[in-house]
Amino acid sequence: MTTDLHENWTELSGYVHKAMKMLEKQSVSLAEAFFTSPQSTEVVVRNSEILTQNRAGDAGVGFRVSVKGNKVGFACTNSISERTVNEAAKNALHIAKVSSEIKSFALPEPNPIKKLKGLFDTRVEEASIEDIVELAKRGIDAAEGYDKRVIVKAGRVSYMSGWRGVVNTLGVDCEERETKTLIYLGASGKQNGEVTSSCADYMFKRTATLNPEAVGTNAAKTAISLFHSKPVVSFQGTVVFGPEAVSYQLFDALTDTLKGENVASGRSFWSKKTGKAVASENLTIEDNALLEDGFSSRSFDDEGYPSQKTVLVRRGKLESFLHSATTANLLKTDNTGNASRYSGGMNMARAIVGNGYRAKPEIHPSNLVIQHGRKSKEQIVREIDRGVLVDSMAGFAQLGSGMISAQLSTSFYIEKGEIKHPIKGGMVSGVAFDWFKQVSEVGNDSKQFVDSVVPSLKVENVKVIGS
């Protein structure tokens, strides 16, 4: 398998460089190729059982071409031959000619790229399917062995490896080999007819060092802590959001407001607030593409700009937004290396097209890091007279306004410093940008997710809606 991956890469890279030479001879202003050759093996778990096992390879290349007047076109293909790759390049040029001006369209100039270590582990690329099945099995056994009342409802183990490359007509020409591994297990508790909602734990790594036992045990522990859940009455007060809750809804609101393109259009809630206090002094937020063992760490972004660490919010004051070459050029500021072809989100167009070589880059954090504090989550809980701990919630942030109204899923009622009981039903609601200002404590329990490393946040004055 691995030899195929390397051969495909060399072949693809050859066609891409030829097509770029062809474009240089045409009347293009700028041209860029982004190409990948990934391979993934995945085991899916459902209902205590290994449901399926897949292996997929999908190499391809996407060309971005601009012509006079900053008119830009994009075309891609995953059909790998000299003819088809060349055709995609020509197609991008053809589309550019009928497109309209993108103000300040830019690609990065070549900059020295320091190769980041620890992004690749041969053991991931060479792992056999039996190895991966074994990891899933160990995770299930750990969860269900922890307590007889636990059932693993869902889960996944993925091993991904591959190559990523960028070439542009300004002289950028870089490639990187990377591996990623992840395990997720969702467990549910069952006793006397009571079934808890599914509780998940995750681990995201760059190397073959997943610990399925830890993930399984954590998921199981949470699941059995949810028995005898009770509703709460509505109140306005202290809520502790655990890392998982922060990594979804709060992360989405934060990312949306930090994107350079949203600043340019004036849609960002924090537009024109650079240098001003936008959050509690307890919050320092950075984007760090150089983070050791970071799931989204990389030597260069998806336009070939070198990775860096950018402080976005320092002690509550807004210092920087996230930029790509184009938004940095438009807003006359520095590129932060945040062009990404893998940004998630709920965008239907993006979901239909797919990501990677199939899409032009968008702005997205690499590893968005909220600097952790000193207290453990347990300590923070002990200091609360009355409040709620939200380890996970369902729902999302309304982009633009930052409004969140989410259903409590793994949540607990706190009274006099003690967790009294898990919560059945109920919601929290408010505006994420208000919550950032109301953060009174930051936990020391940072956890790695796909594109963030975040701790628990204690937030005052949050509206809790009882059921």
Add this chain to the structure above:
Amino acid sequence: MNLRGQKRRITLCTVKNNVIEDYSNIALTGMSARALVDDRSWGFSSTNMLTPRSVEGALANAIKLAKASSRFKKKRIELTATKAVEKNVRAPVKRKLQEISAEDIVNIPFEAYRGVKDVGREVADAKATYIGIEDEKYFLSSEGSRIRQTITRVLLMVEIIAKSSGTICPASENLGHSGGLELFDKTPPRSLGSRVAKKAVELLKAKAPPSGKQRVVVHPTLCATLLHEAIGHPLEADLAMSGGGFGDQTGKLVSSKLVTIYDDGRVQNGLGYFPYDDEGIGCKRTVLIENGVLKSFMHDRTSASIAGVFPTGNAHAWDYSVEPLIRQTNIGIQAGDYSLEEMIESVQNGLYLEGTFGGQADVNADFTFGFQNARWIRRGELAEELRGANVAGNAIEVFKTIDAVGKEAILRPGACGKLQYAIQGRVVPAIRCEIMVGGTGR
């Protein structure tokens, strides 16, 4: 052993704030192999390299993967024998995508943008995206089936953010069907753009909705999300078998007697129009809940064999690179007897909820969804406009409270992210029920 092959061509054109922000041409080809070994374990492998070596590699991999966990599989899978199907089917298209040139495609999202601009200056951010998808799919099975399906789909999505003195209001709407450019004959892009922009701007002056349990009339746009996420998913056999909300209740009253729910892969122009599923089973109308009584789940061949029933044609894969899962095609609620006015008339104090921001639900049918806007209903009449928020609860419980179903069911585009992406149709009327609203107002 099944083999699937696919050619997909996507044209995407996004106009954002009067600029073509993204104009893309996506050409994809690939194949996948799926093998069942020892009558208990499936393996799947895909590749985009269509060389004999790669294709043979995928076949060998599928078998190897299936064997790798065969010994851990507890359930036997005895597939019901199916008749070999040899078909070449083409979904109807009135106006082909090739009718217009690359230069003219841009006019579709530009027209929608002009519609937005017609509304006024409070629109801070406007985005219109045209997507045309042309699929050619091949299915071959070791049981002798040879199926070729050609399906074209067209979508137009408009997203708006209105802003005035610190208040930000989003609104969006999607248009989409299986078919060609005739989509825009009925709803011109410009009118769609205007409609969405008007809604966003109106909401700037609206108050936040209240919180707590409310009697509500749910517009089809939101009803579609509720139906798909919270009722549809628990009716998918794989989720139901993992102990979800509807498990083991076939033949029992599980919903309001006014409710009849079906899934139908052959709804003309539905985004989930498929003559055959990705296991070669013909798609048809499956009644899932009839007058409140649970009749059937949606099945693929594996779940059907475990449940001892016939597959319902619900095995669908987003593309060649992923294996088929149990998916909804065009799920629907059969229209009832009420006009919208009649539904509102008898509500003393409640809300009319409209539009969707999507949401999520789990197998127990616990859901959270966003609605875009609302109106107070006071003494049987629509009163002041309210902004969007989320609704939450357990859908099975919510559906038991349905006491009126609208008489006009409309076809809506939808999407789903169950492990992999899918675009689907929904056929939905308005409903009246009780639901928990998570607003920030009073």
